[in-house]
Amino acid sequence: MHHQRTQAYTQRIQKVLEWMQAEKIDAVVFHDTEEHRTASMRYLCGHPMDALFIIKRDGRSVLIPWDVHMAEAHASADLIVPQSEFGRDPAAALQNMLADLGPGARIELPSATPHPFVSSLQNRLCQQEIICREQGIAEHLLTLRMIKDEEETALYEKACTETDAVLDALLNNWENFTSETDAALAIEGMGRTRGAEKTGFETIVAGPARSWGIHAFPSYGPGPLQVRGLTIIDFGLVFQGYTSDITATVARGPLSGRQRDMISLVTEAHERACALLKPGTMTRDIAAAVHRFFSDHGRTMPHSLGHGIGLDIHEYPFLRDKTEGNTQLRPGMVLTIEPGLYDPEEGGVRLENDYLITPEGHRRLTNSRILSIR
Amino acid sequence: MHHQRTQAYTQRIQKVLEWMQAEKIDAVVFHDTEEHRTASMRYLCGHPMDALFIIKRDGRSVLIPWDVHMAEAHASADLIVPQSEFGRDPAAALQNMLADLGPGARIELPSATPHPFVSSLQNRLCQQEIICREQGIAEHLLTLRMIKDEEETALYEKACTETDAVLDALLNNWENFTSETDAALAIEGMGRTRGAEKTGFETIVAGPARSWGIHAFPSYGPGPLQVRGLTIIDFGLVFQGYTSDITATVARGPLSGRQRDMISLVTEAHERACALLKPGTMTRDIAAAVHRFFSDHGRTMPHSLGHGIGLDIHEYPFLRDKTEGNTQLRPGMVLTIEPGLYDPEEGGVRLENDYLITPEGHRRLTNSRILSIR
Numbered sequence: 132m133h134h135q136r137t138q139a140y141t142q143r144i145q146k147v148l149e150w151m152q153a154e155k156i157d158a159v160v161f162h163d164t165e166e167h168r169t170a171s172m173r174y175l176c177g178h179p180m181d182a183l184f185i186i187k188r189d190g191r192s193v194l195i196p197w198d199v200h201m202a203e204a205h206a207s208a209d210l211i212v213p214q215s216e217f218g219r220d221p222a223a224a225l226q227n228m229l230a231d232l233g234p235g236a237r238i239e240l241p242s243a244t245p246h247p248f249v250s251s252l253q254n255r256l257c258q259q260e261i262i263c264r265e266q267g268i269a270e271h272l273l274t275l276r277m278i279k280d281e282e283e284t285a286l287y288e289k290a291c292t293e294t295d296a297v298l299d300a301l302l303n304n305w306e307n308f309t310s311e312t313d314a315a316l317a318i319e320g321m322g323r324t325r326g327a328e329k330t331g332f333e334t335i336v337a338g339p340a341r342s343w344g345i346h347a348f349p350s351y352g353p354g355p356l357q358v359r360g361l362t363i364i365d366f367g368l369v370f371q372g373y374t375s376d377i378t379a380t381v382a383r384g385p386l387s388g389r390q391r392d393m394i395s396l397v398t399e400a401h402e403r404a405c406a407l408l409k410p411g412t413m414t415r416d417i418a419a420a421v422h423r424f425f426s427d428h429g430r431t432m433p434h435s436l437g438h439g440i441g442l443d444i445h446e447y448p449f450l451r452d453k454t455e456g457n458t459q460l461r462p463g464m465v466l467t468i469e470p471g472l473y474d475p476e477e478g479g480v481r482l483e484n485d486y487l488i489t490p491e492g493h494r495r496l497t498n499s500r501i502l503s504i505r
Numbered sequence: 506m507h508h509q510r511t512q513a514y515t516q517r518i519q520k521v522l523e524w525m526q527a528e529k530i531d532a533v534v535f536h537d538t539e540e541h542r543t544a545s546m547r548y549l550c551g552h553p554m555d556a557l558f559i560i561k562r563d564g565r566s567v568l569i570p571w572d573v574h575m576a577e578a579h580a581s582a583d584l585i586v587p588q589s590e591f592g593r594d595p596a597a598a599l600q601n602m603l604a605d606l607g608p609g610a611r612i613e614l615p616s617a618t619p620h621p622f623v624s625s626l627q628n629r630l631c632q633q634e635i636i637c638r639e640q641g642i643a644e645h646l647l648t649l650r651m652i653k654d655e656e657e658t659a660l661y662e663k664a665c666t667e668t669d670a671v672l673d674a675l676l677n678n679w680e681n682f683t684s685e686t687d688a689a690l691a692i693e694g695m696g697r698t699r700g701a702e703k704t705g706f707e708t709i710v711a712g713p714a715r716s717w718g719i720h721a722f723p724s725y726g727p728g729p730l731q732v733r734g735l736t737i738i739d740f741g742l743v744f745q746g747y748t749s750d751i752t753a754t755v756a757r758g759p760l761s762g763r764q765r766d767m768i769s770l771v772t773e774a775h776e777r778a779c780a781l782l783k784p785g786t787m788t789r790d791i792a793a794a795v796h797r798f799f800s801d802h803g804r805t806m807p808h809s810l811g812h813g814i815g816l817d818i819h820e821y822p823f824l825r826d827k828t829e830g831n832t833q834l835r836p837g838m839v840l841t842i843e844p845g846l847y848d849p850e851e852g853g854v855r856l857e858n859d860y861l862i863t864p865e866g867h868r869r870l871t872n873s874r875i876l877s878i879r
Contacts, residue, residue: 167617180722197719198719200717205722218827242619242621245620245637246614246616248620263620312698316694323725323727324686329724346572348553348575350703352697353697353698433589445539
């Protein structure tokens with residue numbers, strides 16, 4: 132375990148302990164499974180997946196992994212106990228590891244915990260209080276993760292530089308990619324060659340026949356690329372768990388007037404949003420400005436303007452014009468801006484770049500763009 | 506919408522209605538999100554992702570999708586209402602669409618539903634009864650999905666034939682693949698070229714330095730393949746939502762005595778399991794036989810023996826030696842057998858094939874193997 136990394140985990144757990152004290156919580160539990168990933172576990176101890184992770188009020192941490200070899204290679208925890216010791220039954224593992232907290236202890240589970248699991252734990256630990264709420268420990272972790280530290284920022288510089296290099300290699304040789312699959316596999320291959328752990332989500336390459344979908348399904352296929360119209364390319368690269376997220380559009384002419392309009396509206400929306408990216412701005416105001424801009428031109432953007440990125444692809448802050456989740460921008464946030472317009476007849480245009488909020492305003496981390504080919 | 510497909514959805518919904526009547530349930534709700542996929546939604550209406558789906562006691566179905574264009578292209582439902590009509594708030598959407606059931610109605614949510622969402626819905630629909638339990642509607646759907654119909658079986662024949670073709674192309678040209686990434690991208694590319702919707706899960710190619718991990722992390726990387734030792738290759742191909750799942754091992758000699766032992770034990774374990782694959786056998790007995798065989802030879806298999814496959818990669822029946830989930834094999838089940846042994850010094854060996862249970866016994870659908878290279 133790299134020393135600097137271990138120190139980061141210690142600092143993060145310290146912040147959780149402060150929150151626990153303020154909320155009078157005696158233990159918090161994180162549960163990462165194949166059915167529901169919990170990136171906060173990796174954030175707090177480095178273990179990448181498939182485990183229970185507990186922090187107790189005295190600062191001790193317990194990791195209960197499925198693969199104990201993986202834990203030894205990646206995790207920082209005071210105690211590591213394989214799940215097999217509890218018959219692979221997570222409720223039994225928690226009952227066993229939390230009994231020492233005594234009667235009346237308040238144990239909090241993340242808001243995504245399934246209802247029957249909460250009920251079952253309430254029965255098994257009937258002398259303790261099981262808490263599972265919105266705006267609890269999971270959301271507090273998302274708030275902590277929202278402000279990236281120096282190591283995380285350095286990781287983002289790296290992830291975004293590599294992402295740009297992959298996009299450049301793709302767009303500079305665009306004519307060589309005959310199908311969506313060609314282009315998507317080139318992204319996978321170049322990303323891994325450049326050291327990415329994986330791609331951040333299912334890479335989307337949606338050619339002119341399918342780019343009307345916000346998230347095309349399937350995400351890529353045999354469809355041709357070297358035909359008239361709009362192609363959307365949406366991908367991210369993961370370095371040490373942190374993902375980038377960019378979208379480029381390739382517009383092969385001749386285009387219709389409506390397609391040209393969509394391109395210039397999305398380009399201008401992107402610039403308008405960027406102009407507002409600085410500490411103090413409220414996320415809702417940025418999103419509202421872009422939605423209003425589109426609606427002033429008779430258009431509707433059917434998704435939110437952007438989102439924080441990190442160990443998850445969608446993190447705080449969310450750039451939405453709805454009332455929930457209005458957040459003031461602060462230095463250290465890393466987020467995407469991704470205006471897009473979609474039309475069943477004309478196809479789709481989306482432009483997405485990643486930004487770091489700095490004390491002075493922002494730094495653009497990626498250089499995605501709309502490529503026009505005559 | 507293909508007529509035969511629509512008919513299959515109608516039949517499936519009919520079975521859900523029978524269950525609802527027996528359980529005195531007035532509506533069931535499925536919720537597929539990026540955070541938690543719910544393949545039963547696709548099973549019942551064809552819509553691939555990101556939606557709420559409701560079946561009411563009178564047989565009417567309602568789909569509330571994020572992307573309404575996608576619903577029009579893929580879904581079969583009596584009513585389609587975009588999520589945006591409810592401010593993208595799923596609880597509000599349910600409140601609105603379930604109000605007509607009247608007071609006292611019993612509404613069931615799948616067991617994976619987060620606890621706070623259940624509480625919130627209980628508050629909003631306070632005159633109705635919100636039910637969320639283990640062994641409820643989600644598990645009933647898994648039981649229905651466990652027995653594949655003719656169309657699904659035909660899909661599996663196709664998916665497995667293509668999976669074999671990809672594996673053959675890989676193993677017959679093994680010397681050409683220098684890194685894990687090379688091999689994994691070849692699988693992705695060949696799979697898509699052969700019409701797969703995508704791969705079924707993160708493809709694993711773990712070379713001799715990393716094959717000790719049950720699920721290597723990262724799942725592939727720059728590591729070399731053409732070196733002494735054991736390489737694990739684990740992948741699946743998805744056709745119309747249904748995934749295959751196979752694992753091959755490449756053993757490049759000279760091998761240690763322990764490595765040769767691991768190979769012959771895993772090979773024999775696989776054969777012993779297959780000999781038991783016929784209607785009437787209990788899954789626990791098959792798993793217990795294999796675990797016992799390994800332990801008689803001083804070895805431990807750190808995972809279960811196999812699992813059903815379908816729209817999810819892990820479905821009923823589970824082949825485990827623990828008490829939960831003991832299932833009698835029946836014709837129409839499609840499952841994998843995947844014995845494996847792992848050693849931090851020697852690496853890992855796993856052999857996984859897919860089987861259809863038939864009235865006469867079983868049919869092996871894939872031809873995965875352990876390739877020995879001198």
